[in-house]
Amino acid sequence: MNLYPIPFDFIDKNIRLSWCEVKWGYENSLITSEVPVKKAEKIVLTECYTKPELELSFIMPGEKNNIDPLLKELCSEIKQNGQSAIRKKWLYIVLSWLWKNQGCFDDPLGEVENIYAHFDYPGEIEGFIKYMPPNDGYDPSKHTEAENINHLMDKWRNYLVKESNTFMS
Numbered sequence: 001m002n003l004y005p006i007p008f009d010f011i012d013k014n015i016r017l018s019w020c021e022v023k024w025g026y027e028n029s030l031i032t033s034e035v036p037v038k039k040a041e042k043i044v045l046t047e048c049y050t051k052p053e054l055e056l057s058f059i060m061p062g063e064k065n066n067i068d069p070l071l072k073e074l075c076s077e078i079k080q081n082g083q084s085a086i087r088k089k090w091l092y093i094v095l096s097w098l099w100k101n102q103g104c105f106d107d108p109l110g111e112v113e114n115i116y117a118h119f120d121y122p123g124e125i126e127g128f129i130k131y132m133p134p135n136d137g138y139d140p141s142k143h144t145e146a147e148n149i150n151h152l153m154d155k156w157r158n159y160l161v162k163e164s165n166t167f168m169s
Contacts (some may be wrong), residue, residue, distance in 0.1 A: 001101060001104035002106065003035035003094070003097070003098060003105075003111060003114075004015060004029060004030055004031075005029070005030065005031045005032045005034070005035075005119070006025075006030055006031055006033045006035075006093065006094065006097045006159055007034070007035075008031075008034050008038040008039070010097055010100070011031070011035060011087075011093065012038070012039075012042075012113075014096065015036075015089070015093060015096075015167055015168070017039070017089075018075070019036075019071065019074035019075040020075035020082065020086060021086050021089060022035060022036050022071065023071040023077075024071070024083070024086045024090065024091075024092055026067070026071060026089070028090070028095075030090060030094065032061065032063075032140065033059065033061050033065065033067050034061040036056055036071060037056055037057065037059050037060075037061045037067070038061070038066055039052045040054070040057040041057045044057040050074070052070045052073040052074050052162070053074065056070045056071075056074075056131075061158070085095075085145075087119065087122075088124075089120075089167055090119075091115070091119050091122060091124075091125070092116055092160070092163040092166075092167055094119075095112065095115060095125070095156070095159070095160060096164075098111055098115070098162055099156065099157070099160055107168045108129075109128070109129075109130050109149065109153075109156075111150055112128060112129065112156065113126070113129055113130065113131070118131050124159065125154075125156075125159060127155040127159070128152045128153070128155040128156040128159065129152075130152060130163075134151075136155075138151055
């Protein structure tokens with residue numbers, strides 16, 4: 001299983017994205033055109049939509065269409081401070097998607113390390129990166145490898161719970 005792209009159904013059931021967040025995820029190859037197109041289709045069904053949303057809803061996901069101009073129109077500008085909030089939200093989404101599908105990966109914590117690098121080494125997830133020293137007083141030398149892995153998995157789960165409170169409210 002590949003970590004990316006994250007499917008629309010997972011995102012739609014778990015988190016609400018603005019058009020700027022959709023645009024960022026698309027531009028960073030975390031999602032395919034399926035997500036913006038299906039989001040537009042859902043909005044059009046509410047009968048309260050904009051012209052770019054309507055145009056986007058007519059695109060067939062997977063076909064060679066350039067949706068960039070429509071996304072740019074729906075989200076004309078992402079300010080620098082908004083960019084970091086969007087990046088933080090996507091970090092949560094990607095780690096949630098991996099958590100839900102961790103059984104499909106030989107080394108889920110290895111995948112977390114890849115995410116850590118992909119997102120430019122965010123400090124908020126250092127606590128469950130295998131090669132980083134513990135920042136909570138935990139001493140890995142006093143525990144088995146399995147206990148150490150469980151400790152990292154607990155830290156990952158705690159991160160997801162904490163962040164879900166931020167993004168679900």
